[in-house]
Amino acid sequence: MKSFAVVFPGQGSQSVGMFESFMANDIVAKTFEEANDALGYDLKKIVLTGPESELNKTEITQPAILTASVAAYRALGKALGDNLPVACAGHSLGEYSALVAANAISFYDAVRLVRLRGQAMQEAVPAGVGAMMAILGLDDDVIVNGCAAVSKEGEAVWAANFNTPGQVVISGAKEAVARAGEYFAQNGARRCVALPVSVPSHCPMMQGAADKLAAALADINIAPASMPVYANVLAAPVTEPAAIIDCLVKQLIGSVRWVETVQNMKANGIEAVIEVGPNKVLCGLNRKIDKTLITGNIASDEDIAKVLQSLEA
Template sequence: MSTSTAFIFPGQGSQSVGMLADIADVEPVVNETLVEASDVLGFDLRNMILNGPAEQLNSTQNTQPALLAGSIALWRLWSARGGQVPAYVAGHSLGEYSALVAAGVIEFADAVRIVHNRGLYMQEAVPQGEGAMAAVLGLDDDKVIALCAETAHPGEVLSAVNFNSPGQVVIAGSASAVKRAVETFSAAGARKVMPLPVSVPSHCALMEPAAVRLEQDLAGITFSVPQIPVVQNVSAAIVTDVNALRANLVDQLSQPVRWVESVQLMIANGVDQFYECGPGKVLAGLSKRIDRSATVTPLESLSAFPMVGEG
């Protein structure tokens, strides 16, 4: 096992119609993984991924299994080509499920079902239009946390939910509070406050009803001891206890993603090469802003994979 590599798996926002199409055309393991996910769900997820329409793919209950399937397809291809086993795995938000599958903690089929339901529960937890998210650029974490507390009115939810990179924090909560935050955060010195095109206010207290339903689902599937160390979002720590792994997935729905700390922990433990295992390059960009010395290779092109036997 290498002591210098880590696989990081992306979350929502990395999806696009046609993602992985070029690889799926020439690598049977990728196509087979997309078909397997379709069979689990009982509808043609593979066709939705490759051909759209975008409106369906971007519906959160479809986005989540689509990204999981795409990430695990690339993970399986890496393994089939004799790629090096990483020292650590981690995933951003939804991506944590891909990391747990890669680490042997949960079975792929179970994960596909769980994240499909997770998307439904998240959508149903907050009526359309009542929740929102925004990205805040140019303020430090403590300032964002303090401004959330100052900006929210009684009865509203507003919190810092994704600590993505230094100077980039995502806030989420009641739509009225997020709308107000665009003005108050700018006045407080934020370089930019950008409302995000999402229908679900992830990782805040509004997701607690979804977390209750998710906990019931997770109780019904088997968790195994990780074969590769997993760094989880909620704790930004390496977690090996199966009960803690399960509990952290529940808490993750309503608590922040501590991505900066997660990446810093892996670097502190000797990681100098990251592979972004999934569509897009979102995490590559974040990781470089967290630590400029980090090398991040997106695995969305066949050229990034070893030839068979190269390891």
């Protein structure tokens, strides 16, 4: 079997009805029941029937995506047997799913932690104050320098997500993000797309949320990871509890270095990167980063059979 890593999606991959057919898998259904017990409400019902406005609340979205991702990984794990991944990573929120997969954080603690994370992020910046925008068609350094050029005291914007070569998401104060969009449009960007979010993630405006997260992490048992977890802020593996905690706190205010993460996985001998969880966002990003990597997505029992076949080919 080929050397492979598993990666987990972040916020934005949710949809009402996701995993409806996958719920017939006992492992998946049981994982959602565990989440219900940890959260004290029926997350499974919201995922399956909505309404969409409820599922899209940040403090519900984050546990929903984590639960779906962990459920899918558990189902995949049963099929894999002893053929384990050699590493894992997650995009933003997905890093928590990766840490559960690596046995660094219990699922019970993780699902409660990401609910708190969502609440803290929403509370850190009032609705309408921050914004995010995807910039397509420019080099990373042009975007980093452009953000610095249009930022003002108390009204700044930063590069938040390095998703693929030529796709960077910026984040910051609403007015600064708008200025940056105009600047990049005038300086060769192919497109500048405002994102439908209420929180400016992965920038220093999230410092208040990072402080609350640090306090919560101090009360949770973090174990050494059973496999390397590529941290967003380092694009490199971590396994020790102190490093894991440090990276999770810094992740809220720092950039998601996804391009480097996938490139470093490839450089370390990984042949396949399998996305585990709803939607196929990371599959698309990973193919744009390196077309030679085998990719796949696990969101149903049928997907598991396809991925196993591709790994054994």
